[in-house]
Amino acid sequence: MKANEVKDHLIIALDTSSEDEARKYIDLLSEYTGYFKVGLELFTSVGPKIIKVIKDKGNKVFFDGKFLDIPNTVSHAVANMVRHKVDMINVYMSGGAVMLAETKKLMFETAKECNIEPPSLLGVTVLTSITNNILQEDLKIKSQLDEYVLHLASIALSNNMDGIICSPNEASLIKTLKNEKYGADRKFLIVTPGIRPKWASADDQKRTATPKEAIQNGATHIVVGRPVTADKNPKDAIKKILDEIESS
Ligand code: C5P
Numbered sequence: 001m002k003a004n005e006v007k008d009h010l011i012i013a014l015d016t017s018s019e020d021e022a023r024k025y026i027d028l029l030s031e032y033t034g035y036f037k038v039g040l041e042l043f044t045s046v047g048p049k050i051i052k053v054i055k056d057k058g059n060k061v062f063f064d065g066k067f068l069d070i071p072n073t074v075s076h077a078v079a080n081m082v083r084h085k086v087d088m089i090n091v092y093m094s095g096g097a098v099m100l101a102e103t104k105k106l107m108f109e110t111a112k113e114c115n116i117e118p119p120s121l122l123g124v125t126v127l128t129s130i131t132n133n134i135l136q137e138d139l140k141i142k143s144q145l146d147e148y149v150l151h152l153a154s155i156a157l158s159n160n161m162d163g164i165i166c167s168p169n170e171a172s173l174i175k176t177l178k179n180e181k182y183g184a185d186r187k188f189l190i191v192t193p194g195i196r197p198k199w200a201s202a203d204d205q206k207r208t209a210t211p212k213e214a215i216q217n218g219a220t221h222i223v224v225g226r227p228v229t230a231d232k233n234p235k236d237a238i239k240k241i242l243d244e245i246e247s248s
Contacts, residue, residue: 001215006246009215011035011062011191012238013225017045023053025229030057032238035087037223039064051084060087062191062223066124068092071102078103078121079110086119088191090165093123093152100159120162120189125152128167128194128207145207146170150177157182163189168209168217175218193223197241200227211241215248 001009012033014022022042030036036054038061043050054061063086067074074091081089091103104121111118125148126135132145141148149166153174156164166174171190178188196208203226214222224241231237 001246001248006242007032008034009219009221009245010238010241011037011221011223012228013037013039013064013193013223014042014050015039015225015229017041019046019050022046022050025234026054026057026059028234029228029238030054030059032235032242033059035060035062035221037062037064037225038086040066048084051086055085062086062088062090063119064090064223066090066092068095069099071095071099074099075103075106079106082107082110082116082119083114085116088120088122088189090122090124093125093155093164097155097159100156100161104160122163122165122189122191123152123156123161125149125164125166125170128192129204131206146173150174153177154181157186157188162187163191163220165191165193167194167207168192168214168219168222169194169207171214171217171219189220190218191221191223192217192219193225195222195224195227195241197227197237197244199240200231200237211244212248215245 010033014036016022036059051061063081067077107118135141135145149170150173153164171192192214194205194208195211196202197210211222228234228237
């Protein structure tokens with residue numbers, strides 16, 4: 001991968017409740033990453049103003065709100081996030097096809113009304129902290145985890161979603177499915193959290209891979225949080241990750 005393209009594949013997760021801490025990471029890391037991820041912790045604490053802080057630095061925003069509700073509620077919540085000019089947004093695939101279709105429709109209408117590009121709409125499959133055992137025993141879903149993720153990915157593809165969130169372990173199956181059914185030219189983002197470089201701790205993540213493995217498996221974007229933000233030297237950590245992506 002070309003050196004100048006590498007950072008476009010990296011999303012740094014700003015998982016903190018503190019605005020000062022988020023701003024510290026944004027200032028420190030903005031030149032090394034394409035995207036920052038604003039998730040529930042930061043958004044519920046600081047609110048939408050943090051999106052403008054990131055955009056003013058020239059970075060893109062992945063708003064990881066993981067919306068799951070009835071079609072009317074999700075579509076209007078996504079429309080509100082379009083007005084905040086986020087670049088990527090996600091909803092749970094388990095919301096069903098009507099929720100996906102209504103959301104996509106209102107998202108496009110709102111972007112047109114605001115005269116801006118619509119964000120990429122991604123489907124959340126199964127959290128990377130969920131194991132096969134949790135899926136089958138606690139959630140009573142009979143399929144194997146990778147089959148279930150693949151099923152949700154195929155619904156995302158047939159409903160014209162822009163991409164999917166999954167673990168790095170399922171990325172290659174999804175890429176193969178997409179290429180076989182829709183061809184290599186069909187753009188479909190495969191965004192994978194659960195990234196753990198060899199030198200980082202696993203924390204609560206269960207289905208993990210290194211940055212290099214994730215990209216080799218077909219991830220188009222990797223989401224990295226604690227391996228960078230909890231490191232003694234976040235700048236060194238992010239540089240090591242960029243080197244790994246470049247060499248993959
Ligand atoms: O710190 P860490 O690298 O584990 O952060 C991963 C980020 O990705 C977290 O912000 C988490 O909310 C998010 N995420 C995830 N699994 C998903 C979707 C998002 O871990 N399926």
